[in-house]
Amino acid sequence: MITDKELNFVRKALDMAVRAGAQHARATLSLSEEDLVATLDGEVDRVTHCADRSLSLALFVDGRYGSYSTNKLDAASLEGFIARAVAATRMVAPDPLRVLPDPARCCQDALTGNELGLVDPAREKVTPADRQNTALSASVLASLHGSQPRQTSGCAGPLPLLAQTGPSLLQSRGRLWSGEAAADSATPTEAKYEIISEEGEYSDSVYDTVVMDTNGVCCRHSETSFDYGVEITIESDGEKYSGYWWDASSRLAELDAPACGRQALARAVGQIGSEPAPSGRYTAVIDAEMASKLVSPILRALSGYAIQQNNSFLMDSLGRQLFPEGLSIMDLPRIPGQTCSKYFDSEGVATVEAPIVEAGVVKQYFINSYMAGKLQMAPTVEDATRPKVLPWPVAGLDRDAILRRCGSGILVTDFNGGNSNPVTGDFSYGIEGYWFEDGKIVRPVSGMLMTGNFLTLWSRLLAAGDDARPCQTKLIPTLAFAEVDFSG
Amino acid sequence: MNQCDRFGVSEEQLRALVAEGLRAGGDWCDLYFEDTSYHDLLLRDGVVGSGGYHVDYGCGIRVLKGEKTGYAYAETTDFPSLRNAAIAAGSIAATAGEAETAVGSENRSRPRLRKREGPVCASKGRGPAQQDVFRPKLPWSGAAVDTYYQELKAWEDAETAGFIPFLKRIEAGIRARDSRVLKVVAILSYSVSDILMFNSLGELTTDHRPLGSISVQVIFQQGKRTENNTVSRSLRMGAEFISDAVLEDLVARAVEGMDARFEARRPKGGQMPVVMGAGASGILLHEAMGHAFEADFNRKGQSIFSDRMGQRICRPGINILDDATVPASRGACNYDDEGVPGQKTYMVTDGVLTSYLHDRISAGFYGVAPTGNGRRESFRYNPIPRMRATYMESGPDGTKEDLIASVKRGIYVDQFANGQVKIGEGDFTFFVKSGFLIEGGRLTMPVKDINIIGNGPQALADIQAVAGDLRIDEGTWTCGKEQSVAVSCGIPSVLIGNLTVGGE
Numbered sequence: 001m002i003t004d005k006e007l008n009f010v011r012k013a014l015d016m017a018v019r020a021g022a023q024h025a026r027a028t029l030s031l032s033e034e035d036l037v038a039t040l041d042g043e044v045d046r047v048t049h050c051a052d053r054s055l056s057l058a059l060f061v062d063g064r065y066g067s068y069s070t071n072k073l074d075a076a077s078l079e080g081f082i083a084r085a086v087a088a089t090r091m092v093a094p095d096p097l098r099v100l101p102d103p104a105r106c107c108q109d110a111l112t113g114n115e116l117g118l119v120d121p122a123r124e125k126v127t128p129a130d131r132q133n134t135a136l137s138a139s140v141l142a143s144l145h146g147s148q149p150r151q152t153s154g155c156a157g158p159l160p161l162l163a164q165t166g167p168s169l170l171q172s173r174g175r176l177w178s179g180e181a182a183a184d185s186a187t188p189t190e191a192k193y194e195i196i197s198e199e200g201e202y203s204d205s206v207y208d209t210v211v212m213d214t215n216g217v218c219c220r221h222s223e224t225s226f227d228y229g230v231e232i233t234i235e236s237d238g239e240k241y242s243g244y245w246w247d248a249s250s251r252l253a254e255l256d257a258p259a260c261g262r263q264a265l266a267r268a269v270g271q272i273g274s275e276p277a278p279s280g281r282y283t284a285v286i287d288a289e290m291a292s293k294l295v296s297p298i299l300r301a302l303s304g305y306a307i308q309q310n311n312s313f314l315m316d317s318l319g320r321q322l323f324p325e326g327l328s329i330m331d332l333p334r335i336p337g338q339t340c341s342k343y344f345d346s347e348g349v350a351t352v353e354a355p356i357v358e359a360g361v362v363k364q365y366f367i368n369s370y371m372a373g374k375l376q377m378a379p380t381v382e383d384a385t386r387p388k389v390l391p392w393p394v395a396g397l398d399r400d401a402i403l404r405r406c407g408s409g410i411l412v413t414d415f416n417g418g419n420s421n422p423v424t425g426d427f428s429y430g431i432e433g434y435w436f437e438d439g440k441i442v443r444p445v446s447g448m449l450m451t452g453n454f455l456t457l458w459s460r461l462l463a464a465g466d467d468a469r470p471c472q473t474k475l476i477p478t479l480a481f482a483e484v485d486f487s488g
Numbered sequence: 489m490n491q492c493d494r495f496g497v498s499e500e501q502l503r504a505l506v507a508e509g510l511r512a513g514g515d516w517c518d519l520y521f522e523d524t525s526y527h528d529l530l531l532r533d534g535v536v537g538s539g540g541y542h543v544d545y546g547c548g549i550r551v552l553k554g555e556k557t558g559y560a561y562a563e564t565t566d567f568p569s570l571r572n573a574a575i576a577a578g579s580i581a582a583t584a585g586e587a588e589t590a591v592g593s594e595n596r597s598r599p600r601l602r603k604r605e606g607p608v609c610a611s612k613g614r615g616p617a618q619q620d621v622f623r624p625k626l627p628w629s630g631a632a633v634d635t636y637y638q639e640l641k642a643w644e645d646a647e648t649a650g651f652i653p654f655l656k657r658i659e660a661g662i663r664a665r666d667s668r669v670l671k672v673v674a675i676l677s678y679s680v681s682d683i684l685m686f687n688s689l690g691e692l693t694t695d696h697r698p699l700g701s702i703s704v705q706v707i708f709q710q711g712k713r714t715e716n717n718t719v720s721r722s723l724r725m726g727a728e729f730i731s732d733a734v735l736e737d738l739v740a741r742a743v744e745g746m747d748a749r750f751e752a753r754r755p756k757g758g759q760m761p762v763v764m765g766a767g768a769s770g771i772l773l774h775e776a777m778g779h780a781f782e783a784d785f786n787r788k789g790q791s792i793f794s795d796r797m798g799q800r801i802c803r804p805g806i807n808i809l810d811d812a813t814v815p816a817s818r819g820a821c822n823y824d825d826e827g828v829p830g831q832k833t834y835m836v837t838d839g840v841l842t843s844y845l846h847d848r849i850s851a852g853f854y855g856v857a858p859t860g861n862g863r864r865e866s867f868r869y870n871p872i873p874r875m876r877a878t879y880m881e882s883g884p885d886g887t888k889e890d891l892i893a894s895v896k897r898g899i900y901v902d903q904f905a906n907g908q909v910k911i912g913e914g915d916f917t918f919f920v921k922s923g924f925l926i927e928g929g930r931l932t933m934p935v936k937d938i939n940i941i942g943n944g945p946q947a948l949a950d951i952q953a954v955a956g957d958l959r960i961d962e963g964t965w966t967c968g969k970e971q972s973v974a975v976s977c978g979i980p981s982v983l984i985g986n987l988t989v990g991g992e
Contacts, residue, residue, distance in 0.1 A: 040788065044583045046557040049576040050868060053563055070543040071563045081543065088539060091649045092529070095537035132583065196789040196912075233790045233912045240792055240912035271913075276988065279758050309532075309671050310707045310714055374533075417775075417908030417917030418939040418990075423707065423716045426754070428939035428990035430908070430917035447915055449939050449990035451757060487757030487990050 001208035034205035042141035065098035097373030107344035113222035138257035228257035243267030274444035276488030283409030304371030313425030333385030388475035404439035513581035639726030661739035700729035748934035757991025765902030770977030783850030792914035819877030826862035865971035879978035883954025
């Protein structure tokens with residue numbers, strides 16, 4: 001996507017910065033293009049075409065630092081922009097710790113941008129008609145009504161069954177397996193509902209970025225992405241319930257859009273009749289779809305910025321066992337073909353496969369060149385690229401297996417708001433999901449809160465599954481914790 | 489500078505682009521040109537050691553066919569690029585097929601130019617019902633002009649170097665007031681957006697939108713314990729924002745309540761009455777009802793309030809508004825991003841649901857005038873119904889202290905971080921940074937870092953008392969419904985009979 005002419009343009013931008021007075025500079029050119037088809041109730045509702053470009057500059061001028069970006073990329077505008085940026089940089093205080101990364105640490109093997117095989121040439125052949133067909137064929141309502149516009153009031157009953165048997169059963173009272181697993185597990189329950197709305201969104205995009213600096217670093221990353229997400233709202237006994245599901249892949253052939261509608265509907269139907277369980281301390285099983293909510297705060301707390309500012313509940317944690325032996329998190333940034341794999345960070349520093357937490361011991365802070373000077377520590381990378389929580393205590397567990405191991409408790413399938421305190425690690429989140437007993441889903445719960453402290457929570461880790469969704473940036477599987485406080 | 493000159497387009501070209509967008513049969517076309525510069529300065533570890541600015545420039549073109557949307561944008565404003573965007577956006581007409589047409593053919597081919605540059609004043613209140621928004625008889629035509637945000641000292645002309653000592657004074661002020669201060673990070677950011685809008689009615693609208701913000705994060709250490717506090721202030725105004733008054737306010741609030749924060753504990757969780765303090769508690773209105781009143785959710789039948797128009801949803805005397813006319817507020821809009829003048833919209837009047845928040849699409853669907861809520865993050869996004877400054881008018885039930893005194897056991901909350909809502913179910917949450925237990929009508933144990941969950945219609949119906957102390961919060965509130973948009977919120981102190989409080 002980025003042409004040789006544009007690569008030369010980036011080099012010229014660096015030259016302009018030096019001529020304007022910068023001693024060093026880093027330039028990042030990003031180009032992206034996205035086409036999107038949104039559907040509403042089985043019909044095309046919105047079509048958009050986006051093409052973005054942006055040049056970001058990090059300038060090091062007389063020991064001072066500034067960061068700038070623009071999408072006005074004509075030569076005349078850029079020259080004025082850079083001159084102004086250099087002048088603005090001279091106004092801030094000197095900071096000798098602001099430096100470009102050591103070239104020896106920088107990525108040398110990302111030359112074409114497609115070394116990881118994340119560009120699917122199929123995108124170039126996707127036509128507007130293909131996009132609409134993909135979006136419409138993924139629609140639950142469109143599949144029920146064919147080419148006829150739908151009437152929402154006419155759609156009742158359990159779609160997973162209807163989808164197999166055809167629209168002739170539309171008016172029948174439905175029997176649906178409760179919970180997300182729909183027909184493959186759990187106990188059947190009566191469920192009568194109407195589909196109120198279905199909003200789907202298909203998009204395909206290509207992203208291309210190149211990082212160059214005045215030390216000669218040049219690295220490039222290209223990636224296509226094919227995405228589909230759908231939210232279905234249903235009504236049952238005067239109450240509304242919604243379910244969302246999505247899929248994404250760097251390869252068109254790997255996108256399973258039709259499954260998203262079925263899963264979204266199952267999630268909505270599964271919540272029919274939900275209410276809070278009594279407040280108490282229960283085993284919590286966190287569905288893989290949502291489990292990154294409990295891992296992201298750990299990664300943020302290990303950021304050099306957080307550590308340097310004492311804004312972390314993991315201060316002085318490097319090399320210490322703060323988590324149970326069951327928790328291991330690896331950063332796996334260089335696996336070919338995996339969405340979000342990347343050879344370099346935003347400074348151009350090469351990513352490496354490395355443990356973040358190993359058997360409960362903190363192994364890595366995320367320290368960029370600036371924070372390395374601030375903290376007087378060796379630099380690493382700016383952030384985790386593709387962190388993965390490893391299975392524990394055995395490999396191969398999925399959600400159902402973990403439910404069986406745990407016996408009873410609350411299965412969390414969605415979070416509703418909440419936050420955490422970065423300094424203390426205290427958290428409180430709204431949740432919905434299911435009460436389970438003897439390893440089986442019994443009834444839906446909602447309107448509850450899950451409250452605790454991350455260090456305490458993780459010290460009670462019961463299991464980490466082997467079922468992370470590959471479409472997610474963070475490979476976090478189903479997790480189970482003992483003795484979690486729920487309020488209802 | 490003339491705004492057409494700024495974007496390098498002529499009025500003839502604007503008309504030609506609209507015609508191109510409508511060529512395939514669209515009903516409506518609008519153009520949204522944006523030139524935004526965003527600046528920031530960062531103080532960390534006692535020095536203002538980094539800064540930057542960012543330029544975002546381009547034009548979004550939208551074509552409607554019935555309620556269906558085609559959207560494309562260009563990051564340059566040369567005519568060929570814009571023409572391609574117009575063609576791409578216009579393709580929706582072919583997709584939508586036989587969708588209902590709402591605008592006359594004469595408007596499609598030759599839009600008339602009606603210039604409405606500079607400051608404006610909206611008609612206050614809601615427009616007449618049954619108005620076809622795609623037709624030119626708009627309720628604000630010929631209205632007097634005013635502005636809801638001024639730039640007395642232009643940011644562009646201000647000396648950036650002068651802002652550096654200001655940030656240092658903030659840090660010095662905070663450190664002088666509390667010896668426990670360990671770290672201070674202060675960020676000054678300001679942006680100026682010049683907007684030009686043109687539509688198939690021939691209306692040309694311009695706006696100049698300044699916004700200044702300061703956020704301060706402070707880390708405190710007491711013995712081996714560490715706590716943090718974050719405060720912010722954001723106003724639509726020029727560089728006069730950099731003032732002693734803003735500095736004093738930030739410094740005072742940055743250290744306020746820290747003794748209690750170090751003592752705070754998690755309460756026992758469960759259902760209990762909640763007194764919400766005036767100001768930032770307006771997050772309740774934003775999450776519990778504001779989103780559910782956005783007309784796109786109702787048009788699609790998704791909102792829990794979609795069939796409740798005209799019904800009583802809370803006790804008499806309660807009025808809830810979404811208001812673009814609060815001077816200098818983050819939520820203030822001279823015009824929304826569809827060129828509809830900013831206005832004050834009563835969503836709940838005397839306890840009855842009286843209006844949703846409309847963009848042009850939903851207004852056309854419901855046959856009402858748009859309420860000026862069609863907003864977008866930037867030219868990269870199509871406008872959708874969004875809130876502005878959402879608040880409840882003061883009530884008759886005395887003071888905050890009166891409300892607290894009426895509660896035997898409950899919780900008082902006054903500082904918040906964020907919130908969220910599930911539109912269909914109406915379940916909302918908001919995260920409380922600090923508050924107190926109420927025991928026997930008195931504030932007792934400080935609490936912090938708890939989430940509160942409730943259901944929108946139930947919480948509205950359960951508002952038992954409204955004090956007379958309305959305050960609109962001026963923090964850096966940003967709403968993230970599909971796109972990030974600056975908003976504000978406010979509320980007088982209110983007592984809600986029953987919400988679920990997270991705890992141990």
